[in-house]
Amino acid sequence: MVSASPMIEVENLSVNYAGKPALDQLTLDVRRNEILAVIGPANSGKTTLLNCINRMIETIPSASVSGTVKVDGHNVAEYRDPSLLRRRIGMVFPLPVGLPMTVYENVTFAPRMAGEKDRTVLDETVQRCLKQSALWDEVKDRLDDLGTRLSGGQQQRLTIARALSLNPEILCLDEFSIAVDPVTTMKIEEVLKELNENMTIVVVTNLVLQAKRLAHRTALLLRGKLVEVGDNEVIFSRQTADARTFQYVQGLFG
Amino acid sequence: MEFAIKASGFSAIFFVFAIFFFVFSTASEFIFEKMDFVEFLTSPEWYPTSLSNKRYGTLALLAGTVSVTGLAMLIAVPLGLGSALFISEFTSGVVKEGLKITIELLAAIPSVVWGFIGLAVMNPLIIEVFDAPIGLNVLNGGIILGLMSVPIMTTIAEDALKAVPDSYREASLALGATRWQTAHKVLFPAARSGLLAAVLLGVGRAIGETMAVLMATGHAVQIPGSPLDSVRTLTATIAAELGETAAGSDHYQALFAVGVLLFLLTFGVNLAADLIVRGRSAR
Numbered sequence: 001m002v003s004a005s006p007m008i009e010v011e012n013l014s015v016n017y018a019g020k021p022a023l024d025q026l027t028l029d030v031r032r033n034e035i036l037a038v039i040g041p042a043n044s045g046k047t048t049l050l051n052c053i054n055r056m057i058e059t060i061p062s063a064s065v066s067g068t069v070k071v072d073g074h075n076v077a078e079y080r081d082p083s084l085l086r087r088r089i090g091m092v093f094p095l096p097v098g099l100p101m102t103v104y105e106n107v108t109f110a111p112r113m114a115g116e117k118d119r120t121v122l123d124e125t126v127q128r129c130l131k132q133s134a135l136w137d138e139v140k141d142r143l144d145d146l147g148t149r150l151s152g153g154q155q156q157r158l159t160i161a162r163a164l165s166l167n168p169e170i171l172c173l174d175e176f177s178i179a180v181d182p183v184t185t186m187k188i189e190e191v192l193k194e195l196n197e198n199m200t201i202v203v204v205t206n207l208v209l210q211a212k213r214l215a216h217r218t219a220l221l222l223r224g225k226l227v228e229v230g231d232n233e234v235i236f237s238r239q240t241a242d243a244r245t246f247q248y249v250q251g252l253f254g
Numbered sequence: 255m256e257f258a259i260k261a262s263g264f265s266a267i268f269f270v271f272a273i274f275f276f277v278f279s280t281a282s283e284f285i286f287e288k289m290d291f292v293e294f295l296t297s298p299e300w301y302p303t304s305l306s307n308k309r310y311g312t313l314a315l316l317a318g319t320v321s322v323t324g325l326a327m328l329i330a331v332p333l334g335l336g337s338a339l340f341i342s343e344f345t346s347g348v349v350k351e352g353l354k355i356t357i358e359l360l361a362a363i364p365s366v367v368w369g370f371i372g373l374a375v376m377n378p379l380i381i382e383v384f385d386a387p388i389g390l391n392v393l394n395g396g397i398i399l400g401l402m403s404v405p406i407m408t409t410i411a412e413d414a415l416k417a418v419p420d421s422y423r424e425a426s427l428a429l430g431a432t433r434w435q436t437a438h439k440v441l442f443p444a445a446r447s448g449l450l451a452a453v454l455l456g457v458g459r460a461i462g463e464t465m466a467v468l469m470a471t472g473h474a475v476q477i478p479g480s481p482l483d484s485v486r487t488l489t490a491t492i493a494a495e496l497g498e499t500a501a502g503s504d505h506y507q508a509l510f511a512v513g514v515l516l517f518l519l520t521f522g523v524n525l526a527a528d529l530i531v532r533g534r535s536a537r
Contacts, residue, residue: 056428061346087430097421100444110429113439162429 005073007032007170007200008053013067015048015057015224022048024224026067030170035192035201036229037211039248040221046204049221050172053202054089055082072169087114090163094175096155098147103139106147106158110165129161134191153184160188164195171195172202177210189214208249212236220245277513284507285514294511300475302495302505310508312515317477318392318485319519322467323460325396325481326403330456333400334407335449341408342415343423343437354412361405365465372398372470386482390472393481398470399463403456410455414448415441447530454527462520464489488516 008030015023023045030036038046051057052069055076069076071088079085087110099106107129108122116122126143130136135157139150147158156176163171173192177185192201192214205211211218212232219229220242228235228245240246289310297311341353376397377389384393418441426436442449464487472484473494486494492509499506 054428056424059424059427081432083427083430083432086428091428093421093424093428095421097419097425099422099425099440109426109431109439113426113429113431113435159425166430 005032006030007072008202009068009070009073010049010052011068011070013049013052013069014065015045015052016064017060018062022063022224023052026221026224026226028219028226028229030200030202031217032200033196033198034216035196035203035214037215037218038202038204038221039206039208039211039218040227041248042206043223044221045224046221047174048224050091050174050202050204052076053170053172054086054091055079056086056091058082083113087166088169090160090166090168090171092156092159092163092171092173092176094178096152096159096179098150098155098158101147102144103147103150103158104143107161107165109162114166125165129164132164132191132195133157133161134187135161153180153187156180156184157188157191160191168199170200170202172204174204175206176203177205177207185210208251220248222248274517277510277517281507281510281514284504284511288504288507289511298475298477300491302499302508308504310504310511312488312512314475314477315486315488315491315512316515318471318475319461319487319489319516321392321478321481321485322395322399322471322487323457325392326399326460327453327457329397329400330403330407330460331453334404334452334456335411337404338408338411338415338452339437339441342412343433343441357405357408360401361409363402365402365463366469368398368402368466369469372466376470380482384482388472388484390470391482391484392471392478395467395471395485395487396481398466399460402463402466403460406459407452407456410452411445411449414445414452417448418444447533451527451531454523454530458520458523458527461523462489462516464493468493488512488519492516 006029010026010028013023013026014021022043026045026049038049040046048057051060052065053071053076057063057065071085076085099109101109104126107126108116111122111125127136130139135154138154139145142150147155150158156179160176171192176188180188189210192203195201203211203214215232217229217231218235220227220235222244228240228242230241234240235245236249238246240249293309293311296313297309298314298317299309299311300314301307301309337353337357341350345353372390372394376394380386380389380391380394422440422444423436426440427433431439467487468490471486471490473486473490474484475486475491476483478485492512495505496509499509
């Protein structure tokens with residue numbers, strides 16, 4: 001079942017913000033149905049990488065991009081309408097952003113914007129996504145409450161449910177646990193492992209241990225450059241290809 | 255120094271009350287002793303200078319104000335909110351700054367200059383296009399007043415849109431909504447009260463405007479049957495007649511009563527706008 005070609009191919013990707021480099025000649029593959037963790041200190045270009053995958057980078061006027069990103073074999077730059085690309089990629093931001101609408105409307109936002117009007121389909125989507133994100137039991141009686149009324153941890157799972165609403169092939173999470181308590185973090189990590197059965201997942205994280213727990217492979221970025229990418233057994237061992245990886249993982253710098 | 259800025263702060267309150275007191279006290283004798291309330295509010299007959307049949311009905315004047323303001327809003331709301339949306343969401347850099355500055359310049363054009371435009375440009379144009387006998391009418395005043403109200407609406411509406419957190423835009427776009435869907439389904443609802451306040455402030459601006467409508471609406475006291483009829487607004491009536499009356503006469507006091515009516519109208523609109531904005535920040 002697993003096809004040989006990678007799900008995401010990043011090739012010679014460079015990004016400048018008003019002349020300041022954020023990513024420098026980055027080349028990296030994400031395999032199908034793996035969980036790839038991207039770690040690195042602040043300003044190493046992790047978020048910029050995610051923004052290039054779904055072309056959100058275009059909403060930052062000062063950014064200039066060179067190099068290519070392919071999703072499922074197609075160059076993302078060739079999508080005439082970036083919305084069509086973004087509907088294939090679920091994105092979860094560091095701080096949960098409940099759109100100013102109800103829980104139900106939050107989860108059905110993406111399908112509705114994609115043109116889905118059938119109420120039964122939308123109802124099913126809400127149930128499926130909230131169950132997948134382990135939130136259904138807590139909010140099934142509060143679907144008409146404002147999304148912003150939920151607790152922080154619930155809101156973050158709401159944004160995950162929302163990101164799943166179009167059955168994306170890829171799910172990207174940017175430091176999802178930054179505003180979430182440890183118990184919820186563990187809950188979400190379990191959710192991600194289940195979702196991984198038929199979804200490629202990229203997790204940007206500041207927590208080295210989270211990468212070790214969650215991912216199959218881990219990539220270390222440093223000042224916009226890829227230091228090393230490899231199986232977790234290698235990255236979290238003494239036999240790393242680059243000495244800096246070992247030092248970073250052991251907390252010796254960063 | 256502290257006293258000085260305190261005094262300037264409170265002076266605004268003083269002036270509002272002082273002006274209202276002055277207008278109201280001048281009008282009070284007329285309002286409470288001479289005026290027929292029903293006639294004042296419901297009669298379209300405004301004959302303050304008639305020798306045999308003096309009438310002080312403001313309905314026609316009110317209809318003039320409402321019709322011109324209403325038409326002005328039909329023009330100003332789409333134009334003002336549209337340009338605010340464009341400036342805030344669909345452009346950036348030099349174009350954005352240039353547009354903002356130009357629109358603020360538009361607000362600086364004196365109203366008498368707008369009146370010139372109404373008289374010298376719109377008047378012949380309306381006669382030409384609509385084959386109307388005269389081009390000074392509701393349509394002319396509405397267009398001029400609409401354009402005059404655009405800057406304040408655009409500025410306030412743009413502020414309201416700017417106040418919507420960027421995270422909403424990112425979340426919506428990342429979920430595959432187009433920029434237009436994001437504006438329509440996320441930003442407009444989120445900025446709803448600010449946009450409403452922008453519209454109401456534009457309405458307040460339009461109701462209170464005097465010189466441009468005096469020049470552009472044709473000066474006929476009547477309830478308009480079509481946009482091509484001439485009218486006269488509450489403000490234009492005061493401006494045109496006050497200089498011709500003897501201080502203390504019935505006519506003089508009646509014009510102050512019209513001023514009270516106008517004051518209540520604009521006060522109501524501005525208060526509504528203010529309460530809406532406050533309601534938003536309290537939420």
